[in-house]
Amino acid sequence: MSQYPYPMLNRPAFQWTKNGTASADVKVHEWIETLSSDAPDWAPYDITILGVPLSKSSISTSAASDNPDAMRRAWKGFGTYNLEEDLDLAKLRAVDLGDVPQHVTDIAATHQNITDAMAAMRHHHPHTFPITLGGDHSITAMLVKGWQQAHPEETIGILQVDTHFDLRDLETFGPANGTPIRNLIDSQVIKGEHVHNIGLHGFFNARALKSFADEHALNYTTMKQVRTLGIAHVITQALQRLNETVDTIYLTVDMDVLDMSMSPGAPAATPGGMYPSELFEAVQLAGQHPKVKAMDIVCLDPRKDVGEVSVKTAVHTMLSFLTGYCQRP
Structure with missing residues (x-):
């Protein structure tokens, strides 16, 4: 790892050409840097972005492996200035680390690569905030395991924004996109009581999964409850409860939490889901909390x-x- 992140990681599959002209109107693709050295000075960076182009472990057919590249291509359509908050993200320094190498057929090997990548990030630049672009939801369990490997003294909590419990049985499905939370509980990386899942609804979670959630004291809020209480109240309460019991909060956003009419690229999106404005408010509130120390965005198929x-x-x-x-602050 003396040349971390390369060759341990693959360079981004897609990179924007910078024009080098200073402008007050900075676009996101101009703001997020791509490393030009195998041995960079990590000190100036605040945010690191990692791609995990894995979808072979998805239970349903998915090309979520295309998502990191698709999100990079879409950066050009956004500026760094947020009008609604009168705030410019360009005051942060963000860098794209590239992608975790994928084995052609061996999912277990790829999962190990993901765990190793998170552990390496915590070793080489622990002061930066890691954002991971998935990939299917199986990657979350591996990223959290990498965090635990780097910080064995910490208690980790999960803030999960999702339509599904993701508690399916590993003996039946293996470490797949429907099992990451079960994987973490069964492997004793986290406790069920330290999971807060927000966005469940309708006819898309089996009774047996609810029984497992209740047995392990998981905290969950349905979309009906979210609409009654308000997303800000629900997120704030979840963060307050996690703050009392854990050292690190890991935020995982499954894009199938959105209503299918508003997220056609999420293979498992359903009717009755969250609205984009609710999701944006939820993650902004999560971003404000000092114990939220890592984030991933998963389960989006650009095809x-x-x-x-x-x-x-x-x-x-x-x-x-x-x-x-x-x-x-």
Whole structure:
């Protein structure tokens, strides 16, 4: 790892050409840097972005492996200035580290690469905030395991924004996109009581999964409850409860939490889901909390997208979180 991140990581599959002209109107693709050295000075960076182009472990057919590249391509359509908050993200320094190498057929080997990548990030630049662009939801378990490997003394909590419990049985499905939270609980990386899942609804979670959640004291809020209480109240309460019991909060955003009419690129999106404005508010609030120390965005298939609706929503989600991050004291 003396030349971390390369060759341990693959360079970004897609890189924007910078024009080098200073402008007050900075676009996101101009703001996010790509490393030009195998041995950079990490000190100036605040945010690191990592791609994990994995979808072989998805239970349903998905090309979520295309998402990191698709999100990078969509950066050009966004500026760093957030009008609604009168805040410019360009005051942060962000760098794209590239992608975790993928084995052609061996999912377990790729999962190990993901764990190793998170552990390496915590070793080489622990002061930066890691944002991971997935990939299917199986990557979350591996990233959290990498965090635990780097910080074995910490208690980790999960803030999960999702339509599904993701508690399916590993003996049946293996470490797949439907099992990451179960994976972390079964492997004793986290406790069920330290999971807060927000966005469940309708006819898309089996009774057996609810029983497992209740047995392990998971905290979950349905979309009906979110609409009654308000997303800000629900997120704030979840963060307050996690703050009392854990050292690190890991935020995982499954893009299928959005209503299917608003996220055509999420293979498992359903009717009755969250609205983009609710998701943006949720992640901005999460970004403001000092114990939220890592984030991923998962389960988005650009090949199923329509007019980049889903991909641009995912980029907006990332930028909304970073808006909250900028608002930390």
